[in-house]
Amino acid sequence: MNVINAQNLSKRFGTHEALSDINFALPAGESLSVVGPNGSGKTTLVRCLLGLLAPSGGLASISGKPYSSAHHVRVGYLPEERGNFQRDSPLDVLRLFGRLRGLNHKDASTRSYEYLEEVGLMRQARSRIQTLSNGQQQKVHLGLTFIADPDLLVLDEPTRGFDPVNQGLFRDHLQRHLQRGATLLLVTNQMHEVEELTKKVLFLRKGRLHFFGQNHSAKEHLGRRTTEVTYTGQLPKDIERWNLNVREPGKAVMEQEHGLHDANRLLAGLLAAGVEVTDFNSRLANFEEIFMSIYGDSAATGSLVA
Structure with a gap:
């Protein structure tokens, strides 16, 4: 069954067409990177899929119907702009989100402590988030996304602010969720993440679908x-x-x-x-070279689906 489905999806803001006639589907348990430069429509696509924006045309669905807070699919969403919980502690915020996503108090507390221990934040568990570094705050926000074992992970630039060590911690944590069957939609311009974390890739160019398919097909068609x-x-x-x-x-x-x-x-x-x-x-060609060939000054126009 397809967890994500976009059919002729379009979105306009006034006269500006942010998305135009987007078609793709992602089955349960699979992983997809959405790639494109700033302004290509990546975040707009995610917001339409999650019901945060109403499409101007076409359909966007999660497991067969438009997504809402009452949907049966559990979604872990890390937006491009992070929430502001500066005066709260990591422990309090993690427990709160665990409860909001259906965990009882004991399970929410247990998972919060386990996550903080895993990512090296136990000493800061009761500190105000505003006292943490950018990388530490990013770990907290990722914890809010992962805490209730979501069926669908939607991550928008999840490793922003991470050094190589913390990128490794994130990859290990994410892989455990993928191994239990979670579906992943990853918005990234880090081309090594496309290679390492997902099996499929979708290239957006000026709001249009340039390519959608398996990673190896992207290399064969575009590189x-x-x-x-x-x-x-x-x-x-x-x-x-x-x-x-x-x-x-x-x-x-x-x-x-x-x-x-x-x-x-x-x-x-x-x-x-x-x-x-x-x-x-x-x-x-590797994905960095493909990215430059598509979005550089000499990029060819057109659209490919494989």
Whole structure:
């Protein structure tokens, strides 16, 4: 069953069209990154899905119907703009949100203490949140999202303000929720998070769907393959048939658009010609390179769904 479903979803603010004809679905237990530069419509999409904004056209549903506070699906939502609980303590706020999401007082207290211990905030459990660092406050807000084991996690830039150690703590905590079957919608411009945390990716461009599909399909459809050869000695005189560009002595790059089959033929041909190949690397573009190709000045227009 699809937990998230958008059908011809559009949203206008006056004459500005923030979203236009968005179509995608995310089944239960799967994970999706929503990617795009500022102004591409990411946060508007999330708010329409969660009923915080009314669509101007089309449908946005959670498990088959528009989302509301009475919905049977438990949602853990970390918004782009965090709540302001500066005068309260982490323990009090975590317990409050646990109770609001259906836990009894004992369970809410137990889970609050367990979470604070796990993320290294036990010493600050009764301190005012305003005395905590930005990273510590972010941990508290993530705890509010996770505390009642939601069915659907909607996280908007969750690792903002985290150093590498705390990013690792977040990944470990998130993976436990994914392993128990939670569905994840992650809004991020950290391309390593797309690779590490989700299996699918949705690229938004100026409010339109540019690509939706599996991560590996995104690389195949949106990214160029790069093949580099390191060698000793001389290349054959007819290297132009392999479209190799010698950038410096001993290093060459295959220039034309090509696939893995072409790269393998290149290697076989070089070896058959007696070239001493010391290193051979053929790879698809990573997500950072894909992001730049889509949203840079030379980005091509159009839309792909795979």
